[in-house]
Amino acid sequence: MKDTQNQRDYRNITIDKVGIKNLRYPITVLDRRNGCQNTVATINMYVDLPHECKGTHMSRFVEILNLLCPEVSLKKISDALEQMKKHLNAASSHIEVTFPYFIEKKAPVSRSPGLMDYTCKLTGSSGPDGxxxxxxxxxxxxxxxxxxxxxxxxxxxxxxxxxxxxxxxxxxxxxxxxxxxxxxxxxxxxxxxxxxxxxxxxxxxxxxxxxxxxxxxxxxxxxxxxxxxxxxxxxxxxxxxxxxxxxxxxxxxxxx
Missing domain, CATH: 3.10.270.10 (Urate Oxidase;)
Incomplete structure (x- = not known):
């Protein structure tokens, strides 16, 4: 089938970031008390696009994400960044993983327990130098x-x-x-x-x-x-x- 994204673009303008945004995905993150915690992340993934390329391949971002998840770690994010550059022929790559994180917190006097939720974000970037x-x-x-x-x-x-x-x-x-x-x-x-x-x-x-x-x-x-x-x-x-x-x-x- 014809690959439109691989066609040449003649406008001579490089795109800094192109990719997928606001993808909801189940993940597992490290939890100091319980070992790990299941949550749902909102994920953004981008690469740069050279001036001669018409478009990127959006489906490849999700395929790479499938390799990263469900367990999210600095090592896996690092691997995903390199995979994005390799499979999308990019010089730079960028990932943002935003998720709610829950901690049981006891009241200061009665010690009554309750869950607190905090918004957390892990951002990883890789440039041309790796x-x-x-x-x-x-x-x-x-x-x-x-x-x-x-x-x-x-x-x-x-x-x-x-x-x-x-x-x-x-x-x-x-x-x-x-x-x-x-x-x-x-x-x-x-x-x-x-x-x-x-x-x-x-x-x-x-x-x-x-x-x-x-x-x-x-x-x-x-x-x-x-x-x-x-x-x-x-x-x-x-x-x-x-x-x-x-x-x-x-x-x-x-x-x-």
């Missing part, structure tokens, strides 16, 4: 109490739930759980799925005594990351969904 670049990302909810509101108010202070996005490059494997814990310890207080009244009292008072701006949150995380020799690069942002404003508060830091 060097593999990995970035691990987590999105973690936190609670923050406004230091200014506490300072100027005779009673109470406004507080809100926020979201911290942490991305890192690393020398050796790092657990998702460690990234999440680092973020959770940097807010005014942590977020839980199950809380009894004794827990609500504890969290309210703990957060009130530990007020944080978004600036404080990202700076505290940045300090800890700079002290970690395993981290070679990081990006951290915090967004507070303000309870008394019609806008969010935002801060971002990236290492050099």
């Amino acid at each position: 060097k593999i670049d990995f970035v691990s990302e987590v999105i973690v909810p936190v609670s923050s109490v406004c230091p200014c509101s506490k300072e100027i108010s005779e009673a109470g202070a406004h507080n809100q739930r926020g979201e911290v996005r942490l991305s890192i490059r690393f020398k050796k494997f790092i657990w998702i759980e460690d990234m999440i814990k680092l973020v959770e310890k940097s807010g005014s207080s942590e977020v839980y799925s199950v809380l009894k009244r004794v827990d609500e009292k504890y969290i309210t008072e703990y957060g009130f005594n530990n007020p944080k701006f978004v600036e404080d949150i990202v700076r505290d995380i940045a300090i800890k990351l700079k002290e970690d020799d395993n981290v070679t690069w990081f990006s951290v942002s915090a967004e507070n969904f303000e309870s008394i404003h019609n806008h969010s508060a935002y801060a971002h830091i990236a290492s050099g």
Whole structure:
């Protein structure tokens, strides 16, 4: 049959990324407590396309993904990146695997268990030199109490739930759980799925005594990351969904 994708293109324009996007796929990832965890990922896979090529072969991305899944690891992502370049005649390749990750978390006083879900993302890229670049990302909810509101108010202070996005490059494997814990310890207080009244009292008072701006949150995380020799690069942002404003508060830091 005629292969239209293999026809020559005469517009002389290289495409940076072409491929498949938002493919839902069942995967298995490492879980520190249970060994492994089954989840469902949203996957993007791209390669570059030379200026003389009309199109890429989309079905080959899914065929390569079948070799990668269900177990997702840095080694398998690395292999898939090289397979993409080989079978799609590309100089560079790129994979993004985004998935919900669940951790059982106990309330601080009653110890009532509940599942927390966190959005995680593994990104891998391979260039013409064959060097593999990995970035691990987590999105973690936190609670923050406004230091200014506490300072100027005779009673109470406004507080809100926020979201911290942490991305890192690393020398050796790092657990998702460690990234999440680092973020959770940097807010005014942590977020839980199950809380009894004794827990609500504890969290309210703990957060009130530990007020944080978004600036404080990202700076505290940045300090800890700079002290970690395993981290070679990081990006951290915090967004507070303000309870008394019609806008969010935002801060971002990236290492050099």
